[in-house]
Amino acid sequence: MTDNPYLAHLPPSQRGAGLSSSEPLFGFLPRKVNGEQVRKAMGHDLNPFTKRPHSAEYKKILEVRKGLPVYAQMNEFLEMFTKHQILIVVGETGSGKSTQIPQFVAYSDMPHIKGKLVACTQPRRVATMSVAQRVADEMDVQLGKEVGYSYRFEDMTTGSGEGKTFLEYMTDGVLLREAMNDTDLSRYSTIILDEAHERTIATDILMGLLKSLAKRRTDLKIIVMSATLDAVKIQAYFSAHGTGKTPFPAPLFKVPGRTHPVEVFYTQEPQPDYVEAAIRTVLMIHRGEDPGDILLFLTGEEEIEEACLKIKSDDFLNTDPSRVGPLVCVPLYSSLPPQQQQRIFDAAPNPTTEGGPPGRKVVVSTNIAETSLTIDGIVYVVDPGFSKQKFYNPRIRVESLLVSPISKASAQQRAGRAGRTRPGKCFRLYTKKDFISDLEEQTHPEILMSNLANTVLELVKLGVKDLVHFDFLDAPAPETLMRALELLNYLAALNDDGELTPLGEVMAEFPLNPQLAKMIIVSPEFKVSNEVLTVVSMLSVPTIWLRPPSERAAADQAKALLTVPEGDHLTMLNVFNTYHRNKSDRDWARNNFLSARALAQAENIRAQLLRTMERYEVELISMEDERKRNNGIRQALVCGFFMQVAHKEGEKGNYLTVKDNQVVALHPSCGLDAQSQWVLFNEFILTKRPYIRTVTEVKPEWLLEYAPLYYDIASFPNGETKKALQRLVTSKHSGKGTRPRRKSKKN
């Protein structure tokens, strides 16, 4: 007899390797599987999912897994999972919840029999892939077969036949997209939302959808996994108006973490200059603490480069090498090329002299090291308590980044980075009193800090009729929702009753902001969809322009050669086309101070958008005449961005945004000369002063023609802009009369 409960029903001859795959192996099993049975199956010679013998590597990994605290809780977990439809799992990093819980579910839920899948979402791509890889190894299957993953541009799953995927890791955005076309998420038997405490917009929307879906699909199991502080709130959210069969519709399942203790220190006094205080602290650690690398959190590129320079040039480091070990400073932020990002994994430098004091590495990083990147060997964390955070002001429709104090949860996460390999220390550059009384408990969820135009379009597409009463875990400000609805209505994606129009249906299918989607969809009318597709792709990637501090003049010169006078959008098109023509020259991008990475990304996005265009029969066309073509592109731009237009006021070169009357200046990166009367902009950024960036000149007639509702003159506040529009209308009307009359008026 076999001791594998998954195989016990089979005659001995069929328990070996090489079984026919059509055999329904587990069809007899009760839905309820207990920990004992799962443990037996895991320990058996045969893999219950592939029916092949387990490898030696599998057995080694299994021994390691048995050491995880969560492994010891398998019985308890499976009992709860069987009994409840919705479960909240609480666990700190290092608890193994992301790898183990989905596996327990796979053994218990038998998705491979039911023909359904277990989904596990992650907020980031890298984690999606690496967790899936780890779980495939642990389950002794090939990644992309029984265990797979997917995110934008990458689908490592098997849809049918041998090795069909039954456990799929995916980014939260992918699952949300899928929900837009199948609101019941019918492919899945269990959906696990991991890292819910990060509160991405996609995870927040998914929580709302799943909460209501649970009532329609009583067979669907839902697990929400989160770090400690948020879990109770999430539990209360799912428990209220729950499915109601038990007094605790969404119980908490706690998983202990397994990190080393981190000792936290505070300053005695508040620090007026946190960069300077941070540098002092780094040097103090280097002087007085045991070996071990340092992680310093600052807010942005400029600050980080400045701090690195100051640390490197500190007198103390350049004194006696027999007393002070070498200190290597490694900057880390997202816009660094991957090759330079890799430097954070380099070992600390060796002592300068043999037997001399040991070297040390200090990583100076943005928030990217708080969650996205994990650096082993960090023993000391220096936390000044700030990060750049996004704010959205619905009144002027502007998103901006502001240096702001972090939350307690974020401070805790930062400190935890010191205890990954051994006990560590965290130096907080603020007082304990300030920590307790000034820092907020949690970082604000993204949904409260963003422009929601895109999200609202998605929600409407998901069938949410009444946005104001949608069951958000945290509801956005009504004004933010109003602004989004207003924009979508002006774009004709929603009718006056807030319902999706046929145009809106197609817009929602594009993975783009509504303005960009609209541009693409209208572009065939101007016979420029081939070009608009390129412009939109270029607008969807981080900046393509490189400007190394030592080569600014050369970079500006290279840029000037590619600049098109009518505007930055056409310049982007020119860059992409020139890049394409020089595809055979590997060094072309670098020689022209352009980011090869961003250009390749734009190509990738272009190909994906082209597929969406084909699916919805948006024709791909172009025209020969360059002047007409450029006008067509600018007209298509107006159709999407007519609400982001500014008018020149007076001779000082300032612009006023239409209707909102915000004073703005052309960003210095702008290739347009300051003579243009009417300009359309992609971005309003608020730094030392308000700028508009990525700007193109437009003709006011186009505004009146393609956005008559928005450019209804009566709706404009009194001012220069209104007068200019009135003049235009008058001259247009008089233009229909005879020439002499117009002439006489002028004279």
Added chain:
DNA sequence: GAGCACTGC
């Protein structure tokens, strides 16, 4: 004449 925390479709 100056800046881009981080994700995601």
